[in-house]
Amino acid sequence: MDYIIRIIPQMLEGSIVTAQVFFITIVLSIPLGVLLSLGRVSSIALLQKVIGLYVWLLRGTPLMLQLFFVYYALPAVGIRLDDFEAALVAFVLNYAAYFCEIFRAGIQSVPQGQYEAARTLGMDYVQTMRRIVLPQVFRLILPPVSNETITLVKDTSLVYVLAMNDLMRTTRNLVQRDFDITPFLVAALFYLVATLLLTMLFERLEKRFSRYDQ
Amino acid sequence: MMNKIEARNICKQFQNLEVLKGIDLEVAEGEVVAVIGPSGGGKSTLLRCLNKLETIDRGSIVIDGETLVKDTSSGVEYAPEKDSRRIACKMGMVFQQFNLFPHMTVLENLIEAPVQVQKRNKEEVIREAEALLAKVGLLDKRDVYPRKLSGGQQQRVAIARALAMKPSIMLFDEPTSSLDPELTGEVLKTMRELAEEKMTMVVVTHEMGFAREVATKVVFMADGHVQAQGTPQEIFENPSNERLKAFLNVILK
Numbered sequence: 001m002d003y004i005i006r007i008i009p010q011m012l013e014g015s016i017v018t019a020q021v022f023f024i025t026i027v028l029s030i031p032l033g034v035l036l037s038l039g040r041v042s043s044i045a046l047l048q049k050v051i052g053l054y055v056w057l058l059r060g061t062p063l064m065l066q067l068f069f070v071y072y073a074l075p076a077v078g079i080r081l082d083d084f085e086a087a088l089v090a091f092v093l094n095y096a097a098y099f100c101e102i103f104r105a106g107i108q109s110v111p112q113g114q115y116e117a118a119r120t121l122g123m124d125y126v127q128t129m130r131r132i133v134l135p136q137v138f139r140l141i142l143p144p145v146s147n148e149t150i151t152l153v154k155d156t157s158l159v160y161v162l163a164m165n166d167l168m169r170t171t172r173n174l175v176q177r178d179f180d181i182t183p184f185l186v187a188a189l190f191y192l193v194a195t196l197l198l199t200m201l202f203e204r205l206e207k208r209f210s211r212y213d214q
Numbered sequence: 215m216m217n218k219i220e221a222r223n224i225c226k227q228f229q230n231l232e233v234l235k236g237i238d239l240e241v242a243e244g245e246v247v248a249v250i251g252p253s254g255g256g257k258s259t260l261l262r263c264l265n266k267l268e269t270i271d272r273g274s275i276v277i278d279g280e281t282l283v284k285d286t287s288s289g290v291e292y293a294p295e296k297d298s299r300r301i302a303c304k305m306g307m308v309f310q311q312f313n314l315f316p317h318m319t320v321l322e323n324l325i326e327a328p329v330q331v332q333k334r335n336k337e338e339v340i341r342e343a344e345a346l347l348a349k350v351g352l353l354d355k356r357d358v359y360p361r362k363l364s365g366g367q368q369q370r371v372a373i374a375r376a377l378a379m380k381p382s383i384m385l386f387d388e389p390t391s392s393l394d395p396e397l398t399g400e401v402l403k404t405m406r407e408l409a410e411e412k413m414t415m416v417v418v419t420h421e422m423g424f425a426r427e428v429a430t431k432v433v434f435m436a437d438g439h440v441q442a443q444g445t446p447q448e449i450f451e452n453p454s455n456e457r458l459k460a461f462l463n464v465i466l467k
Contacts, residue, residue: 122303
């Protein structure tokens with residue numbers, strides 16, 4: 001027990017990096033995903049194709065490979081990022097692709113009649129999307145978004161490969177230093193608490209946004 | 215008197231299917247026009263062309279003196295997007311499937327467009343919306359979400375929502391076709407009251423009773439043509455057109 005109390009400050013410090021990667025990725029990738037999905041359902045064929053290609057590339061290759069690519073390959077074309085920036089770029093681009101597909105499915109599940117009603121009431125594209133379509137999409141996509149968000153908590157551990165001192169690497173360092181596997185268990189607990197909190201948050205959101213179809 | 219709607223030679227094709235083959239439609243102020251005819255005859259398409267839910271291939275449409283679309287030698291030319299949206303929303307539209315916004319309460323459904331599109335004062339719009347809900351007999355449902363309402367109630371809300379925009383014309387696209395028979399009465403009653411207030415209306419309908427009793431003009435469409443039009447008396451009592459006779463024989467037997 002003493003040992004656990006002793007390692008907790010270090011592990012919390014590692015958690016800060018993990019939390020930063022998590023929150024910044026969420027805050028940036030969701031709006032980017034919304035924009036991409038709007039392009040994906042737009043009537044501009046070229047835009048649809050380009051975004052389709054983007055989604056295919058980013059979902060079709062391992063996130064770890066993308067991390068390596070951003071960190072090691074981009075300097076070859078003159079883009080040099082430190083480990084934290086590289087991690088964020090890879091995570092945001094990758095998660096935006098997943099969110100794009102989730103939002104696309106959501107937008108396409110809103111019946112055509114909703115667009116027509118909005119149009120006969122004189123609403124333009126932005127008003128229709130902002131006031132009528134996206135609020136309905138929001139409720140529909142909460143479960144898959146919740147899923148992705150929980151996956152992201154665990155995916156943050158991939159920054160390990162860029163030698164960043166996140167929760168995972170801190171844990172591994174402690175295990176190697178002390179020849180004790182207890183830090184692994186504590187780390188598991190950390191991840192579990194984070195995902196539990198997120199699960200509870202999304203359950204509340206789902207409840208709140210389902211009020212109109214009970 | 216100026217016509218509220220003047221549509222000339224409307225042609226509309228879906229892929230290889232010619233749905234409208236040169237339709238003329240004139241609607242004068244205060245007129246209630248019932249458009250009847252067999253399914254697939256182009257009735258709903260005609261209505262949807264009037265407010266640009268469908269674009270036409272040939273012809274011209276003038277709404278309330280403003281040109282929505284005109285014919286030129288090189289095809290049709292629509293008013294710029296902003297203008298055509300404004301012209302189109304002079305016409306309130308009521309759909310077969312109601313199309314209420316499910317994430318908004320009844321009151322929110324009514325005030326959404328007047329506040330967001332017409333930028334009118336919210337308090338004033340709410341007062342008017344409440345008056346409209348009282349008129350369609352649903353004021354007690356103002357804070358309820360649409361899913362809690364019966365089909366007939368939803369359709370009455372949809373009518374009130376269209377009226378909240380203060381349209382000068384109302385279009386009804388088979389407003390009772392997806393309702394259980396016992397619920398059509400309440401919707402028809404609301405429409406009848408509107409007609410009595412001299413609202414200009416175009417109603418695509420299978421309700422022959424409504425067409426006969428409320429309409430001032432009946433238009434019979436089949437195969438993409440207007441086959442016959444006239445007063446309800448001319449259409450129902452003394453039909454001269456053979457297609458119309460056959461249609462009435464089946465539907466009124």
